[in-house]
Every structure is written in C-alpha cells, then in structure tokens.
Amino acid sequence: MAFWQTQIGPHYDGDTRSLGSLRCIGELVCPDCENVMARLFDDPKGLAVSAWVPAADSSVANPNSRRVGWTFFALLDDSMPDEESAPLRCWRGHDHLIATARDCRAAEAVYRRTGRKKRVAISRIDPDEVR
Numbered sequence: 029m030a031f032w033q034t035q036i037g038p039h040y041d042g043d044t045r046s047l048g049s050l051r052c053i054g055e056l057v058c059p060d061c062e063n064v065m066a067r068l069f070d071d072p073k074g075l076a077v078s079a080w081v082p083a084a085d086s087s088v089a090n091p092n093s094r095r096v097g098w099t100f101f102a103l104l105d106d107s108m109p110d111e112e113s114a115p116l117r118c119w120r121g122h123d124h125l126i127a128t129a130r131d132c133r134a135a136e137a138v139y140r141r142t143g144r145k146k147r148v149a150i151s152r153i154d155p156d157e158v159r
C-alpha cells in the first residue's frame with residue numbers, strides 16, 4: 029500500500045484530524061452513508077490527504093466499546109499515479125471501499141474551479157479482488 033506515507037494513532041471514536049492551518053478543500057465520503065472518511069487539504073507541497081480508518085477488530089458487534097482506528101496521511105505530488113489507491117473502511121461498518129489519487133485530484137479540480145469544498149463519494153470494490 030504505497031498510497032499512505034504516514035500512520036498515526038491509535039485514535040478513539042475518531043474522525044480525520046485537521047492539519048494545522050491548512051485549508052480543507054475536499055472530503056471523501058462513504059457511498060453508503062456519506063460519512064466523511066478522508067479530508068483533502070491545500071498544502072503548498074501538494075494535495076494533502078488525511079483519513080481515519082477503524083481498526084479491523086473494532087467491531088460494530090459491540091457498539092458500546094470505544095472504537096479504535098488510525099489516522100493515515102499522504103501527500104499527493106506529481107509523482108503519484110492516478111491509479112494509486114488505498115482501501116478504506118467506513119466506521120459505520122461499510123467495507124470494501126477504495127480511494128484513488130484520481131478521486132482526490134477530481135475533488136481538488138472542482139475546488140480550483142469553484143473555490144468551494146467538494147464532496148466525493150468513493151468507490152466500492154469487489155471483495156473477491158481484495159488481496
């Protein structure tokens with residue numbers, strides 16, 4: 029998984045963290061429930077992506093337990109191909125989701141054109157294709 033460059037955490041009952049003073053220009057949301065799964069930030073060095081991903085063993089089967097997850101970070105510069113991708117899991121239990129560099133750049137392009145933060149629903153993947 030070359031998409032993420034940094035993993036921070038664990039965090040509990042989390043959400044993606046803001047990145048200092050960087051402006052949030054887009055959000056990647058779950059296609060099933062529109063839960064925000066990752067945020068995009070306008071970084072001078074490129075497009076910064078921060079995601080909060082629940083750990084696999086923090087299950088919806090025990091809704092009273094605190095859920096634990098990890099914050100991932102990536103900086104999308106020109107060297108990252110559009111096809112580079114990261115599997116994501118919605119913390120409301122929707123799985124087999126994937127974010128691509130192309131999704132992030134599409135949101136950024138809308139922001140550049142309109143000046144407004146853009147929400148993008150990420151894609152589902154066929155579970156049989158998950159390695």
Ligand SMILES: [Zn+2]
Nearest residue numbers: 058061118122
């Ligand atoms: Zn969801």
